[in-house]
Amino acid sequence: MIFAIIIGMSLVTMIPRLVPAYIVDKIKFPDWANRWLNAIPYAALGALIFPGIMTVKADQPHVGLIGGFVAIILAYLGLNVILVVLGAIVTVFLFAL
Amino acid sequence: MVTKAINKNEASQSLQIIQRGIAVGFPIMVGYLPIAITYGVLAKQAGMSLLELTMMSVLVFAGASQFMGANMIAVGAGAVEIIVATFVLNFRHFVMSLSFMNRLRGIGLNWKVPLSLGLTDETFAVSSLHTKEAKMEKGTLFYTALIMTAYFSWVFGSFLGGVLGEIIPENLSQSMGIALYAMFIGLLIPSVKKEIKIGLIAIIAMLINALCSMFMSDGWAIVFGTVLGGLSGIYLLKEDHS
Numbered sequence: 001m002i003f004a005i006i007i008g009m010s011l012v013t014m015i016p017r018l019v020p021a022y023i024v025d026k027i028k029f030p031d032w033a034n035r036w037l038n039a040i041p042y043a044a045l046g047a048l049i050f051p052g053i054m055t056v057k058a059d060q061p062h063v064g065l066i067g068g069f070v071a072i073i074l075a076y077l078g079l080n081v082i083l084v085v086l087g088a089i090v091t092v093f094l095f096a097l
Numbered sequence: 098m099v100t101k102a103i104n105k106n107e108a109s110q111s112l113q114i115i116q117r118g119i120a121v122g123f124p125i126m127v128g129y130l131p132i133a134i135t136y137g138v139l140a141k142q143a144g145m146s147l148l149e150l151t152m153m154s155v156l157v158f159a160g161a162s163q164f165m166g167a168n169m170i171a172v173g174a175g176a177v178e179i180i181v182a183t184f185v186l187n188f189r190h191f192v193m194s195l196s197f198m199n200r201l202r203g204i205g206l207n208w209k210v211p212l213s214l215g216l217t218d219e220t221f222a223v224s225s226l227h228t229k230e231a232k233m234e235k236g237t238l239f240y241t242a243l244i245m246t247a248y249f250s251w252v253f254g255s256f257l258g259g260v261l262g263e264i265i266p267e268n269l270s271q272s273m274g275i276a277l278y279a280m281f282i283g284l285l286i287p288s289v290k291k292e293i294k295i296g297l298i299a300i301i302a303m304l305i306n307a308l309c310s311m312f313m314s315d316g317w318a319i320v321f322g323t324v325l326g327g328l329s330g331i332y333l334l335k336e337d338h339s
Contacts, residue, residue, distance in 0.1 A: 002149050002170060008180035009166055010156035016184075016191035017216050021209040024198040032331045039298050039330020040196035040323060041225035044189070045285045046299030047306040047322030048218055052315075053278045057271060064275060071279040075286035081124040088279030093272035 056092060067092040114235045118242025121227060125219045125243075126250040128280045129160075131273030133251050136163055137258015143171035147259040154255035158248060159217060160277075161315075162186045163255075186316035192323055193221040200231045201240075208237045215244035219277065222284050294333040302326025 029037070049068070056064030071088040079087075133154065140150035145167060153163055162183045169179045194213050201209055224243060230236035289296035306322030313321075 001176070002145060003152070005166065005170065005176045005179050006149065006153045006156055008176060009153070009162065009183040012180055012184035013157050013159050013162065013187045013190070014214060016188055017194045017213045018210065019191065020194040020198040021206065021213040024195065024202060024209075029199065034199065035331050035334045036327050037196040037199045039327040039334055040192060041222060042285065042288065042295045042298045043302035043326030043330070044193060044218070044319075044323045045222055045281050046302035046326060047319045048222075049278055049281045049285070049299075050303035051307045051310060053275075056274045056278065064278070067275040068278060068282060071275075071282040072286060075283045076290065078287075079283075081280055081283035082127055084283035085124060085127055085276050085279045088275045088282075089272050092275045093269065096268045096272055 057096060063092055063095045066095060111235055111238055114230075114233075114238045115242040118239040119246050121223060121239075122220075122243035122246030124280055124283070125223060125247040128219065128276040129247060129250045130254045131276055132160060133254025134258035134261065135273065136160065136167065137255045137260070138262060139164065139258075140167040140170075140255070141259045141262060143167040145170060147256070150259050151252065151256045154252045157183075158215070158251060159183075159187050159190070160251070182314075182316075185314055188316065189218075189320045189323055190216055190221075192320065192327075193218070197221055197224060200225070200228060201237075204231075204237060208241075212237070212240055212244065215241075215248060217247065219280065220244050220247050222281060226284055226288065298326060298330050298333055301329045 053064040053068045054061035056067060067088045070091045071084050074084045074087045075081075136154070137150055140153070140163070141147070145153070150167070153166065157163055157166070165182060165186060166179055169182065194216050197216060198209060198213060201212065220243060224240055227239070227243075230239040233239070285295075285299055289299070302322045302325070305325050306318050309321045310318035
């Protein structure tokens with residue numbers, strides 16, 4: 001039963017990923033659509049960060065926000081992504097103590 | 098002699114590109130491992146076997162929906178409910194895949210298909226910020242190496258979580274929950290520093306997502322945030338011909 005669920009989840013996850021590979025060569029996008037698609041990564045990053053970041057510690061939304069704020073500062077200083085990630089983890093860990 | 102030298106040169110060039118892909122994918126690995134371990138622990142507690150929870154990572158490879166799936170299995174939800182919820186949650190990958198595949202135009206389907214299957218929020222975000230490689234001769238190797246790094250750390254981490262069970266202290270694994278958000282921030286900020294309008298696109302998407310999540314599921318809210326937020330790029334990216 002669980003395997004049937006896994007196969008089903010796999011199919012409905014694969015199909016939306018796969019379809020664009022087949023259609024993208026068949027259509028020529030107008031200029032505005034290309035600009036839209038080029039903006040998608042940044043919009044996706046925004047939507048993935050907020051408001052999800054407030055659920056890092058479910059009952060205390062400020063903990064995630066503080067961790068995110070530290071990440072913004074570290075990233076702004078030009079640190080490598082790994083250091084940004086580690087800095088945020090340490091911040092949240094200290095707040096959770 | 099000459100052809101041998103050329104072959105050798107070509108092989109070392111491929112190796113270099115693969116190494117670069119792994120290096121660029123490394124932050125994803127750092128972000129994935131703790132989350133995959135947490136997933137493994139949760140799925141085990143939900144009553145899934147080690148084989149089942151590892152196979153879910155192999156076949157689904159989508160973090161949030163796997164957490165949700167394990168949870169729904171734990172509370173005894175039906176198969177159809179779980180599968181429909183997974184579809185809703187992961188539909189955002191359609192939009193991301195469309196954007197990614199649009200950059201890979203001209204590359205054969207034999208590469209496009211496996212690359213599209215390896216698309217997650219994280220592999221998409223990192224790949225999209227490395228656009229030069231899409232035009233390079235062996236660029237597909239770069240994206241393949243990046244995605245494989247992410248994929249193996251996700252599968253291995255899930256397995257490890259299933260084995261480790263409850264050994265990991267809760268406040269440590271909870272602190273790790275910030276990892277992927279911090280990675281997204283770490284990816285976004287350098288682009289914003291170069292072009293402030295990019296920050297505006299991201300903020301618009303955040304606000305639309307926050308607004309939508311008040312009256313729809315998280316999955317759809319992210320889809321709307323991404324699609325509608327991206328529309329602002331039609332105006333904001335106008336002068337930019339990159």
